[in-house]
Amino acid sequence: MSTGYSENSSLRRVQTIADYQFGGGVGTGFFCEDCTFIFSTTGRVRQILLHGVRLATVRAADGRLTLSIEGAKRLQALLFSPCYRVVIRDDVAEFVAQGKNAFAKHVVAADPKIRAGDEVLVVTSDDCLIACGAAVVSGMEMLAFNYGVAVRVRQGSEKDASGKYQSTPDEGDDEEARHAGRAD
Numbered sequence: 031m032s033t034g035y036s037e038n039s040s041l042r043r044v045q046t047i048a049d050y051q052f053g054g055g056v057g058t059g060f061f062c063e064d065c066t067f068i069f070s071t072t073g074r075v076r077q078i079l080l081h082g083v084r085l086a087t088v089r090a091a092d093g094r095l096t097l098s099i100e101g102a103k104r105l106q107a108l109l110f111s112p113c114y115r116v117v118i119r120d121d122v123a124e125f126v127a128q129g130k131n132a133f134a135k136h137v138v139a140a141d142p143k144i145r146a147g148d149e150v151l152v153v154t155s156d157d158c159l160i161a162c163g164a165a166v167v168s169g170m171e172m173l174a175f176n177y178g179v180a181v182r183v184r185q186g187s188e189k190d191a192s193g194k195y196q197s198t199p200d201e202g203d204d205e206e207a208r209h210a211g212r213a214d
Contacts, residue, residue, distance in 0.1 A: 040067050040075050044088065044095070051094055051149070052105065052114065059108045060101075061085070097149050099185045102162035106151050112141045115151050116165070116172060116181055126152055127160040129186035134167070134175035144169035152181055161186045 044065075045057030052060075061078060068077040070090070078085045078101075085101035088094070097105065105114070117139040118132050126132050132152050144150055144165050152161040163183040165172070172180040 038063075041065060044075060044078050044086070047088065047093065047095055048086075052109065056105070056108050060104055095149060096164075096184060097162045099159075099162055099187055102151050102159055102185075106153075106157075106159050109151075111153075111157055112139065114141055114144065114148065115153050115157070116140045116144070116169070117153055117155055118160075120154050123154050123158075123160050124188075126183060127186045127188040129161070129183055129188075131179045131183050132161070132163070132181040134172050134178050134180040137172040137180050140169035140172040140180075142169045144172070146171075150181055152183065159187060 041061060041063065044067075045061050048057035048060045049055065062080070064080060065085070066079045066082075067075050068079065070076045074090075075088050076090075077087050080100075083100050084098045085104060086095040086097050089096055095101075109115075116132060116137055118126060118136045119138055122132075122136045126136075138155060141150075146165055146167050148165045150163060150165045151159055152163065153159055161181070161183045162185055163181045166179045166182055167175065
C-alpha cells in the first residue's frame with residue numbers, strides 16, 4: 031500500500047474544491063488535464079495555471095478558490111445564468127471593469143443563492159463578464175440595500191496600458207499582506 035500522492039491528485043483536489051464551491055460537475059470542466067500548479071512552501075496547491083495564465087488561487091485561510099478574470103470566463107461558460115452572477119447597471123459597468131467595487135445601489139439582479147464571501151461573476155444585463163470578486167452580502171441583500179459595497183472586485187476585465195488586467199491588491203491571497211499591518 032502506497033502513502034504517496036498520485037501524479038494527478040492535485041488536479042483531482044482542485045476539481046473537488048470547484049465542485050464543492052460552484053456545484054457538482056464544474057470541477058472537471060473548469061480544470062483540465064493541461065493545468066499546472068504552483069505550490070506553497072508547505073507543499074499545498076497555491077495557484078492553478080492553464081498555459082501559464084492563472085485561473086484561480088487556493089486561499090490558505092479556508093481552502094476555497096479565488097478567481098482570476100480568466101478563471102471567471104471559464105466559470106461563466108460552465109454555469110447557466112443566474113448562477114453566481116451579479117448583474118449591475120450598464121452605466122457603471124465601465125468603472126467596475128476597471129477594478130472598482132460594485133455597490134448595492136447599482137445591482138439590478140443577483141443569484142439569490144449567493145452568500146456573503148462567495149466568489150461571484152459581475153456581469154452586465156446582456157451577461158457580458160466585466161469583473162470577478164467576493165460577495166460582501168448575500169444576493170438577496172444586494173437587492174434590498176441601497177448603499178454599501180455588494181461585491182469587492184478582485185479583478186476587472188479591462189486591461190491597462192501594460193496589457194495587464196486591472197486589479198486591486200488581493201490581500202486575501204497574500205499572507206504577508208495580511209500581517210503587514212499588524213502591530214504585534
